[in-house]
Amino acid sequence: MKSDILKQLLADRAAKRQVVMATDLASGQVPDRGQLLYPGETDGDDELLVAARRVMLADKSGIVETTDGRKVFLHVYNPPLRMLIVGAVHIAQPLSQMAMLAGYDVAIVDPRREFASADRFPGITLIDAWPDDGVDQFAPDRRTAIVTLTHDPKLDDPALIKVLRSDVFYIGCLGSNRTHGKRLERLGMEGFSEADFARIHGPIGLDIGGKSPAEIAVSIIAEITEALRRPKQAQAAE
Amino acid sequence: MSEQIVEHEKVLEKAAEWKAAGRGVALATVVATWGSSPRPVGSQLVVEEGGDFVGSVSGGCIEGAVVTEARQTIQDGQTRLIDYGISDETAWQVGLACGGKCEVFIEPVE
Numbered sequence: 001m002k003s004d005i006l007k008q009l010l011a012d013r014a015a016k017r018q019v020v021m022a023t024d025l026a027s028g029q030v031p032d033r034g035q036l037l038y039p040g041e042t043d044g045d046d047e048l049l050v051a052a053r054r055v056m057l058a059d060k061s062g063i064v065e066t067t068d069g070r071k072v073f074l075h076v077y078n079p080p081l082r083m084l085i086v087g088a089v090h091i092a093q094p095l096s097q098m099a100m101l102a103g104y105d106v107a108i109v110d111p112r113r114e115f116a117s118a119d120r121f122p123g124i125t126l127i128d129a130w131p132d133d134g135v136d137q138f139a140p141d142r143r144t145a146i147v148t149l150t151h152d153p154k155l156d157d158p159a160l161i162k163v164l165r166s167d168v169f170y171i172g173c174l175g176s177n178r179t180h181g182k183r184l185e186r187l188g189m190e191g192f193s194e195a196d197f198a199r200i201h202g203p204i205g206l207d208i209g210g211k212s213p214a215e216i217a218v219s220i221i222a223e224i225t226e227a228l229r230r231p232k233q234a235q236a237a238e
Numbered sequence: 239m240s241e242q243i244v245e246h247e248k249v250l251e252k253a254a255e256w257k258a259a260g261r262g263v264a265l266a267t268v269v270a271t272w273g274s275s276p277r278p279v280g281s282q283l284v285v286e287e288g289g290d291f292v293g294s295v296s297g298g299c300i301e302g303a304v305v306t307e308a309r310q311t312i313q314d315g316q317t318r319l320i321d322y323g324i325s326d327e328t329a330w331q332v333g334l335a336c337g338g339k340c341e342v343f344i345e346p347v348e
Contacts, residue, residue: 001265001345001346001347001348002347002348003254003257003347003348006250006253006254006257006347007254009250010250010251010254013250023343023345025269025317025319025343026319027317060279061269061279061280062269062270062279063269063270073267073269073343075267075280076280
């Protein structure tokens with residue numbers, strides 16, 4: 001790989017651009033069109049571009065054989081996974097660290113400055129805003145997980161109302177069954193339906209009996225991982 | 239939803255950092271897997287001329303051999319495409335104890 005290609009690839013990833021890198025496995029050289037393909041931004045029916053579009057949508061890197069018999073490896077680089085945590089509470093401390101280890105770009109929104117301090121959350125993006133504005137700033141997408149931890153309706157609900165209208169892959173809410181039942185009642189009054197409720201994991205986390213903040217964070221990371229890696233089973237288990 | 243595996247180590251960033259520091263660098267990438275291979279296609283490992291490496295292409299089974307090949311690539315500038323299969327348990331032979339197979343592409347960062 002040429003250094004300038006590597007630099008461009010790193011810049012693309014920092015800019016959260018979808019890119020597919022093509023490498024001819026016989027020569028290690030670059031296919032005619034260039035090594036970095038942007039099938040989401042480029043029109044055309046060039047065979048490599050068409051193949052790149054397919055692997056990008058499937059999010060699955062692999063080898064393709066071209067009509068002239070070359071073996072080309074198409075490496076998909078989709079934008080990173082992201083997590084927005086609502087509430088800079090105690091559980092958010094281990095959860096944000098574990099999420100970073102699992103490869104997520106993490107941000108925490110909390111309007112209470114004494115909670116959302118850099119001392120408590122070194123290296124984490126802190127959004128000092130009301131949670132619904134925080135969701136807007138974060139701009140969640142289909143590679144985003146949202147976790148609400150305040151179990152305070154005036155903080156959690158505005159965020160939930162926003163994210164239920166987005167295509168995030170995971171929504172989880174801390175709080176007991178009773179708290180969660182009341183939450184769904186309030187969301188029902190806002191016009192949300194059973195189909196919306198089914199998207200919310202509450203009480204949050206896999207039931208592994210966690211007690212400490214770190215143990216609860218493990219159960220949350222585990223549940224998010226299941227939602228990401230085998231979404232059908234995760235739904236069936238609800 | 240996603241088959242892409244996100245790394246907790248920044249392999250490509252490390253490749254750029256080592257290259258910028260003037261060191262010889264090679265990149266190894268899993269390009270195909272069969273059976274119970276522990277790391278998915280696209281997993282990467284970066285090696286510098288002294289043998290330091292970051293990332294992984296297996297569960298630790300073949301990293302040693304890949305690093306050796308990668309150092310050859312740093313020296314001769316040649317790409318390599320290598321199959322790793324099931325290991326022979328009676329010898330210190332390179333292979334995957336899990337019974338899987340994978341194909342690893344090694345290239346110099348020029």
